[in-house]
Amino acid sequence: MADIRLEGVSHSYDGGRTWALKPMTWTWRSDRAYALLGPSGCGKTTLLNIISGLISPTTGRIWLGDREVTAVPTAGRNIAQVFQFPVLYEQMSVYDNLAFPLRNRGYPRAEVDRRVRTVSRMLGLDGHLGHRSRRLDPGRQQIVCVGRGLVRPDVAAVLLDEPLTVIDPALKWTLRSKLKEIHRDTGHTLIYVTHDQTEALTFADEVVVLKDGEIVQAGEPTELFLTPAHEFVGHFIGSPGMNVVPAEIAGGVVRIGGTAVGRAAGENGDLPPGPVRIGVRPEFVRIADGRDAADRNTGARAAPGLRVRITGVDRMGSYHLVHARADGHALVSKTDPGSRHDPGAAVFFRFDPGRAFLFRDEVRCGTLAPLDGPAERPPEGLREGPGEGRGEGPEAGLREEPHAGHREEPRAHREEPHAGHREEPRAHREEPREGHREGREGA
Numbered sequence: 001m002a003d004i005r006l007e008g009v010s011h012s013y014d015g016g017r018t019w020a021l022k023p024m025t026w027t028w029r030s031d032r033a034y035a036l037l038g039p040s041g042c043g044k045t046t047l048l049n050i051i052s053g054l055i056s057p058t059t060g061r062i063w064l065g066d067r068e069v070t071a072v073p074t075a076g077r078n079i080a081q082v083f084q085f086p087v088l089y090e091q092m093s094v095y096d097n098l099a100f101p102l103r104n105r106g107y108p109r110a111e112v113d114r115r116v117r118t119v120s121r122m123l124g125l126d127g128h129l130g131h132r133s134r135r136l137d138p139g140r141q142q143i144v145c146v147g148r149g150l151v152r153p154d155v156a157a158v159l160l161d162e163p164l165t166v167i168d169p170a171l172k173w174t175l176r177s178k179l180k181e182i183h184r185d186t187g188h189t190l191i192y193v194t195h196d197q198t199e200a201l202t203f204a205d206e207v208v209v210l211k212d213g214e215i216v217q218a219g220e221p222t223e224l225f226l227t228p229a230h231e232f233v234g235h236f237i238g239s240p241g242m243n244v245v246p247a248e249i250a251g252g253v254v255r256i257g258g259t260a261v262g263r264a265a266g267e268n269g270d271l272p273p274g275p276v277r278i279g280v281r282p283e284f285v286r287i288a289d290g291r292d293a294a295d296r297n298t299g300a301r302a303a304p305g306l307r308v309r310i311t312g313v314d315r316m317g318s319y320h321l322v323h324a325r326a327d328g329h330a331l332v333s334k335t336d337p338g339s340r341h342d343p344g345a346a347v348f349f350r351f352d353p354g355r356a357f358l359f360r361d362e363v364r365c366g367t368l369a370p371l372d373g374p375a376e377r378p379p380e381g382l383r384e385g386p387g388e389g390r391g392e393g394p395e396a397g398l399r400e401e402p403h404a405g406h407r408e409e410p411r412a413h414r415e416e417p418h419a420g421h422r423e424e425p426r427a428h429r430e431e432p433r434e435g436h437r438e439g440r441e442g443a
């Protein structure tokens, strides 16, 4: 196995007027399982076809280990590719389809048989080995294609371009874990293209996020979730996506409207004053009653946070989504299913230390650090809710909800936190993330 290295690789289909891929330098390390994740049209298939040799890049060079393959045709690259829709020899049996890549390369008969049967067992194809492949349903045919991609032990990489598109949703989960299992057994380098975050996060050791022909971030799933380096990663990964709120830095303090919400901690020194955007995931927005409270985790005295008015609550079963507005901006907090918040109530949204980030030109430039010194006084006129005054931490003042299962606010009153941001049609986000998307999509 060898690393696949792209050096300054780019591609234009129209002589340089537009770029499906912008110049990128990137190494796919051997033996890893990658997901290449991005919305429709961002260049995923183009990138895959450049790696396999189906497309010659407009610029740049490609290396397999220390061998340059930029001008080497597909057949000479030793890369297996599985496409979105089944491509099989329809007259051949399933067995012969699986055996084809091995026979073609002169593997001994016994080795062919051993490998075909291993892959067939792993993918649940044993009962179909003698069938002509055209007799199978498209889902099963696609599984044969996946098997054919995985059957050779010596491929430099297996490229899978949205391979589960035609597969029944119930089977998808099984197949995805099978692929992971096979990856563990074979150690193939896998690059799995998808526009579905669930597929990417559950499958990959490393997720590479592509947007408009550029890699905007790559990392382990947890890293992408906890420390998004680009606003796009913040809202493309996660459900719902990251809150993004315009703010201003002045004198090192970050303000939303007139409210100081934290200090600007730049990644490379001080951040210059001026506009900035705060990105914070709904999971890291606590709802506080506004009293001067010590942070539950750090013990530090904290400012009450951003004063918001609740506009609606979605009860999702295992969690609630509390929607609110502050200074004309929509935000959402993901809370305990036992919490109670009423539409119309004024509360404070407080961001977990180290989990709210600052973005300029969509790229992360810093972190929102807690304000030093005494906590700010809650503004006058804040509506008192039952339970307030306990002042024990971010969840102080939460009540039990007697009417679980109700939506409290008509949908028309509700605001999407990321209107205009999501680039992916909802229909593309097919699968609920287990325990995660039990209700309204993208709320």
Ligand SMILES: Nc1ncnc2c1ncn2[C@@H]1O[C@H](COP(=O)(O)OP(=O)(O)OP(=O)(O)O)[C@@H](O)[C@H]1O
Pocket (backbone or CB within 6 Å): 013, 020, 038, 039, 040, 041, 042, 043, 044, 045, 046, 047, 195
């Ligand atoms: N053969 C082609 N000729 C001209 N433009 C193309 C061609 N193939 C792709 N494109 C354009 O290049 C860009 C990237 O397309 P590509 O298919 O690589 O994206 P993708 O992320 O794989 O999308 P999808 O998920 O919809 O398959 C798009 O703007 C697309 O319209």
